[in-house]
Amino acid sequence: MKNLTAIAGRDMYIHCHVIGYPYYSIKWFKNSNLLPFNDRQRAFENNGTLKLLNVQKELDEGEYSCHVLVQPQLFKNQSVHVTVKVPPFIQPFEFPRYSIGHRVFVPCVVRSGDLPISITWEKDGKPINASLGVTIDNIDFTSSMRISNLQRVHNGTYTCIAQNDAAVVKYQSQLIVRVPPRFKVQPQDQDGIYGKSVILNCSADGEPRPTIEWKYSK
Incomplete structure (x- = not known):
């Protein structure tokens, strides 16, 4: 098997390629320890796949090997080194x-x-x-x-x-x-005609956008 690279925090799969049937069992080892030895490792004997959940550099980097029992007392072994890279x-x-x-x-x-x-x-x-x-x-x-x-x-x-x-x-x-508020257009004094409409203009700038209020006094 070729060496593999995993990304910390993601899941990864390692496949043990078994050629020929039948075989009796497939077991996975990491640094000579039988897997799984925690709840993030799942070994599927039916297809020879090892799944690592939420890969961690300190725990999962290392040498993995699958041992395939092809006949009673006859094993075939494959090994792969997994390097874990940690994203920023x-x-x-x-x-x-x-x-x-x-x-x-x-x-x-x-x-x-x-x-x-x-x-x-x-x-x-x-x-x-x-x-x-x-x-x-x-x-x-x-x-x-x-x-x-x-x-x-x-x-x-x-x-x-x-x-x-x-x-x-x-x-x-x-x-x-x-930005402090400032007037862009200020109201100007105007003469009005009784019964007619009068338009007074006022606009202001600033950040956050200022709220304009009108007040009336006699």
Whole structure:
């Protein structure tokens, strides 16, 4: 059998290819220990398959062999080495409340996973444009994003992407730049005619979008 690679956290199957019938039994061993020896291992004698549930590197990596009893006292053996690769796990992060002009620092820490690991960032599903004024610093298993002068253009969803030989993993968080409300159009004094309609215009901008209320006083 060829050596196999498994991904931690997933299920895997190992097949013992038996040629010719009948055979009396098929038994699986890992590092000379008879399987199964925990509830994550399932051996199917009818087709010579071993199933490993929720593969774990520390417990499941190693040498596996199937012993096929083809005649009384006559065994055929096959062996395979299983290597378990661990995908990245990104420590969750979020952006606190920021306002225009603030400084931003957000780390993306890959807490586990086989090295080497590459880490990149995206904004709204696209690579971050250099003209945006966002600085990315990568050190080992950590990537930090810095903005020295926060503006409305920085609003959006930022995604940290970690990749190694096992998998590509993403974690995203939304950055909302809070902007104080300001009038875009202010009401102007108007002369009205009794019995006729009068239209007063008022609009404002800000983030979150401001609520406009009207008050009347004599």
